[in-house]
Amino acid sequence: MHVPTLAELTAEGKKPEVLFWVGCAGSFDERAKKITKSFVKILQKAEVSFAVLGTEESCTGDPAKRSGNEFLFQMQAMTNIEVMNAYEVTRIVTTCPHCFNTLKNEYPSLGGKYEVMHHTTFINTLLKENRFTISGTTYKGKRITYHDPCYLGRANQVYQAPRELIQKLDAELVEMRNCKSKGLCCGAGGAQMFKEPEKGNKDINIERTEQAMETQSEIIVAACPFCNTMMTDGVKNKEKEGQVQVQDIAEMISKAEDL
Amino acid sequence: MPYLSNIIFAILLFLAVFVFRRNILFIKRNIQMGKAVDRSDHSKARWSNMFRVALGQSKMVSRPVAGVLHIIVYLGFVLINLELIEIVLDGLLGTHRLFAPFMGGFYNLLIASFEILAALVLVSVIVFWLRRNVVRINRFWKDEMKGWPKMDADYILYFELVLMTLFLSMNATDQLLQQAGTPRYTQAGLFPISQWMTPLFSSFSDPTLLLLERSFWWLHILGILVFLNYLYYSKHLHILLAFPNTYFQNLNPKGKFKNNEAVTHEVKLMMNPNADPYAAPSAEIPEKFGASDVTDLNWVQLMNAYTCTECGRCTDQCPANQTGKLLSPRKIMMDTRDRLEEVGRNITKSVGFVDDGKQLLDDYITREELWACTSCNACVEACPIGIDPLSIIIDMRQYLVMEQSAAPSDLNKMMTNIENNGAPWPFSNQDRMLWAHEN
Ligand code: SF4
Ligand code: SF4
16 A cells, blocks of 8 residues: 655645554554554545655654653654654644553653544544545444553543444444443553563453453454554453454444445 | 639640641641642642542542442531531530520521431441441452551541440430520420430439530540541541642643653753753753652652542552552552651651661562553542552652663563664564555
């Protein structure tokens, strides 16, 4: 697929309406790359003029900051801000709640002031503005549960957009016993993704997967590449890959619309 | 000596208030040992937060049973304390039911509602006790609750139980004295609850009744004065500190962690070779990055520690704790308070801090606890009075990483990757766009 970079567009004298911040997981992680591509298809379908930073993008610094490495975080942040400010970026959309949170909340005081949206909010807006429609029936009536990523939900109060999208797919949304502001973490946040858990009697992703499976859903929707990995591992651990899928909303929409 | 009891009362009251004031000043001084943090903005939002969360108890009801019972006890506490004004004035002036003649029917209404509240408080306190000691709700029996914290929680319930019983018994005997036409005991008050207790006392002679009524009266007010001074040693301090604590609580999105300004200055220098290293720094370079002891925390975090009610709602929601890890956000707050008290006593005793070879890190909070946190904010969300255990965890991680380079080795690898190739994994930055060319 052709994905324009900001460098290319700028060379052509064009300015996209939004920058798609792909994120490290979205760029490198096999599973997350699928989400990235699905989202790009949606952007193309809705004829959104967008661009990515490509090799000019670098980690937002989120895992460094949550680990306590403020130096590394600020180095990353300032490098990214320099790049984005040079391109006069004003709007950013990202499929990763961690990037979303960091760009939206922690970049402004370092000089990076942008309007930042998570892809669920962005897609929802596209639908509301009739820039594309969902008509596919792939998910009609399917039991689906939604896992709130901590950095989207509790951290930034985005609870509705992803749920509205699931409803637009005509699916039956079944909430877990702990959801929205009480949603249990998948276990990946705070840089836990990159280390072994401390000793305990269970892994957090297993606990959360069990809660998701209690809903008897066919699909667990996660709106975060890290939650996606954790829940996928959880389902594998329960040997339920055959019955239960873990999907990102972008993937579902792109599948339903046959993009 | 006709004024003997007035004088004794005045002395006791003075003593109680004096000690209470001293305790409050001690707490204030300890909180002020914290680093500066600006919470003077958005005063309107802050007031409204305080009204909703502290006065209105809006977050208590997220757990309906405990929430409703707590609201009853809280209302009982606040309203019955109105009666305290009369009791104190009576004690000082040597009068009895001073307000009755001025208020007429309204006085009866007040006393009646106090009685009903007192009865409701009694019931709630008993249910609270049962929940802790018979139902043994999990969050009240975690490790950090062993010993004093457990006893403290029970003592508070016993205190309230005794105070309410004294209040009702006082009214019961008062009624009998009123009926007997004892001098000073003029007809006043309406006693919907304690009237059912009068049979317990009706066989006593008038002098015995008088003695009983006076004893109940004195014990009740003395109990309250003792309770007032018990606060300092107890989680019950939250009845006062919940108000400033919710006022000064963080209003930013929970995911927004503060950027360390001293670091910003350093990073700007590093990134800009032309910068003048001798230019006045935008923020003072601190002697230490992050926190290893209580004095490295800011004053809001220290106030948080004194405010914590040890209810364990945070720990109950903590994913690490739920899966058997050592981390408990409640323990983070309790440890911070204990250490702060220790430092405070040290300063009082030696007039200035004498190194005691201890600190918050390791001696109270272990690294294993700190590294188990997923920064999910469930604890912050769950706290009914706006406490933020996560901010302390992150500050202590900052110390471990920036001062001691003591992150777990996996995290060090992740950070090296970010430094070298701009991603937490060992992939080349040149490959960032490969996904676009794959199927
Ligand atoms: S932020 Fe950390 S301490 Fe708080 S609930 Fe989440 S894992 Fe537990
Ligand atoms: S921090 Fe808040 S939720 Fe946790 S024990 Fe203390 S008062 Fe309760």
